[in-house]
Amino acid sequence: MKLSDMARFNWLVVSRHRFRTAMVMLALIIGVSAVNLLIGLGEGARLFILGEFSFLGKNTLIVMPGKKETTGGMPPISGESPRELTLRDSQAVQRLPEVRLMAPLVVGFAELSYQGRLRESLIVGTSRDFMQIRKLIVQQGQFLPQSELEEARAVAVIGRKLKRELFGPEPALGRWLRAGDRRFRVIGVLSSKGQSLGMDFDEVMLVPVASAQALFNQEGLFRVFAEVRSYDYVNNAKDRILSVITERHDGEEDVTVVTQDALLASFDEILRTLTLAVGGVAAISLIVAGVLIMNVMLISVSQRTDEIGLLKALGADGTTIERLFLSEAILLALLGGISGLLLSEAILAMGRSFYPDVPLGSPVWAKVAAFLTAILTALIFAYIPSRRASAMEPVAALNEGKGVS
Amino acid sequence: MTFMSSPVEAADLVELKSVDRHFQLGDQTVKALDAVDLSISCGEYISVMGPSGSGKSTLLNILGLLDQPSRGEYILDGISTTTLKDKARAAYRQSEIGFVFQSYHLIPRMTARANMELPLMLAGISPKERAARIKPLMERLGIADRAEHLPKQLSGGQRQRVAIGRAIMMKPKLLLADEPTGNLDTASGTEVVKLLEELNREGITLIVVTHDLELGKRARRQIRMVDGRIAQDVLAGN
Structure with a gap:
């Protein structure tokens, strides 16, 4: 089966079950936009704070009295310096x-x-x-x-x-x-x-x-x-x-010579770690979306047993059926992921217009990561339902609607 | 054992060798098929009749590769299907076998055209060629003006014609019909039967499972099943 045909076939499924689609999309939108928003906020805050402190050019050195023994520590309080x-x-x-x-x-x-x-x-x-x-x-x-x-x-x-x-x-x-x-x-x-x-x-x-x-x-x-x-x-x-x-x-x-970069580096690292941490927490919400996808797909498989039987009678093998259901989940993830990104970008843009000083915005890798996590979650959680569909005996599937004859 | 002289050859299309099909119902084993031997040649027109539970639907499912024998061998077009893997069985169903069901089994969200297109889509045939193949067939089946209608907007007879169109789309050798007129009124039932017989005259091997005695009697070869066995296998007019 061609990919374009699969997409068209699934588009019909997705567009005929509006409520179901809307629910799955909502969960994905929340997950993806949470990741993108929180990383965007974190990055914005990081850049804002760094910008505030980085008043010196890259090739400026700072000479401070007192010897800093190890990197990362505070320079000695004045008075200690001989x-x-x-x-x-x-x-x-x-x-x-x-x-x-x-x-x-x-x-x-x-x-x-x-x-x-x-x-x-x-x-x-x-x-x-x-x-x-x-x-x-x-x-x-x-x-x-x-x-x-x-x-x-x-x-x-x-x-x-x-x-x-x-x-x-x-x-x-x-x-x-x-x-x-x-x-x-x-x-x-x-x-x-x-x-x-x-x-x-x-x-x-x-x-x-x-x-x-x-x-x-x-x-x-x-x-x-x-x-x-x-x-x-x-x-x-x-x-x-x-x-x-x-x-x-x-x-x-008995003096310390540092670049501003060195001073800010450890600061930067802390802020970056924080951003990643909140982004990671948001990514967990995508797992919730994944569980929803699994349930929705399981229902979809059991509602469409005679359709699966029919497709098998018409020449679809197990792999085709599996791909059909997996691609349905991917389609949902694509729709949800794109909407989530659009929504979170809109919110970030709104934030920028209210607070022009803070460079709110997530880096490209964060958008890609949020999006891929959504797709990956959909794939992982749709796997079991898809396997179940592909393993159905065609005759059992076809007779389901008819009852026992 | 040849009932009809095919212009090309009279080789067996289907051969069942002592096929059993057992189902486990609780602690009871039900023999839906019990040591069935059957040979069918290309181009035959066969009806399978018998009381409920006699195994006629099971026979049809096995012939259509939808179900597998518990024991015995099924040779389709010279090849033993018993050991075939899922992929190969699917490929056979795709190219060699067409199904017509009592309840049509059309996908409700898809138009008549899209339903007929389904086997071609599954076979990976390009949209252009699909369109070229569907159009003449729809005209022949008299549903060209219904192409963009959903199944629920069609009459029973029209639905079954769409289903028949879908079944013969891939030009199979074997057409299996399970109570094809069961859900139809007499007029549209007759129309559907005439269509199936017309296809048979053109060379397709037609097997119809039915309760309807009148429909059964139209076939040249009539098989009667009782308790999973072939009780009677007669040629019309004999």
Whole structure:
């Protein structure tokens, strides 16, 4: 029997038993769309979170004070570190030929005030390179000037929200504001970068690194960002930075150099595992659909005994009958699977339109897996009913309708 | 033992050699067929009669390869079918044997045309050739204008003609009819019988199982069964 004929034959079966078909399809739709939806949600959440944290480019290295003993652990809490990361260390890093941009980082909180308006704010002391490394855009004025790192100029670049809250509609450029016991002249306002879990640049004040050191009375750097000329040099540069600083610290390897990828990798893995786990749980619902398919097919076989007998009388062998019933189950699975995918994609698209920031959507492998699981479930659970149909004696099947004569 | 001179040959189409068919009913063994010997030549017209439970339907099922003998040998067209596997038996049913049933056995969700198409579909014949074969046959059976009707929209006589069309679609040598007029009124019954006899005149070997004495008497060779045995095997006019 030709495949096209089989499809047509089964289409008639499926379309004549609407309720039965609808029930099986519903079960499959729920199963397939649950898998696709949950993986889509998980992936969306994963990408969203990674996006929030991946504020650095691929070829940016992060130098942290303190030695991380094993991968995956937290860097030691400050204080445990015997030696601080100094401005001179960062300058040594900058002099390396592989390093294109370098930004030392000193962070702290201080109270800002302007004409009686007070606000607690995150203050970041850094260099001009920071703008390029973090891809910041200045809306008004200019960014921190290119100057010697030790030069503690009293200038500041502020985030948009900070500007609005301190200055209101008034222009901020050129105004002096107070931070702790120091005064800074506003030379630039950042353009909005949107929410970023790493650091919200709408509410931050950026000052030269030496000014921040003075403000917080703190020598040690929180971090040093170093952007390498090309991704190919990343590993090389990592070793060079480590050896340069080790040498400067009397041969003691007391800093950690990591890429952002390495930081995010373990995080990523956890999120991925979670996504797979919920997808797997959803896949179990397909087994429920499978049991339903088996029951429906068993009923179908017993309702159609004389049809099976007839087909055998007309020359169908057991294999043909078996294929006929298996293909009926596959047809149902195809219909249910496609509808389930369409439904879940529609829901994901709806979700994206409500939350444009979260990249909801399942990867292709998830759709394929959901679909194939549906087909496979149908095949497995239709196997017993199909075998039963194929094993029927033609004469017994034909006489069923007639009763005993 | 030749009753009719076939133009080509008079070889036996069917040969049963001491065939038994036993059924187990509880702890009782029922002998539906008991040591039946039977030879049928190509082109014969045979009626099988007898009381209920005499084994005539069982005989027909065995001849049609729908059922297997418990003992004995069945030779169809020169080949012993006793040891054939399911696939080979199915192939024989497909190409050599046509069935006509009392209750038509049409698939209710399929049109008259689709029902007639079924054996061709099972044989894997292309849609184009199927259409070419069905059209003239439907015209001959007088159901061409009913091609797209479902069985429930057809009269009994029309349904049985569709079923006969389906049975002879693959041009079998052997046509087995089990009470073909049992569900029909006299007029359409007669029509169906005439159609079957016409097919027989064209060369098909026709075996009709019936209760209807009048129908039975029309056959050239009449077999009467009692208790699973052939009690009488006579030629008409003798």
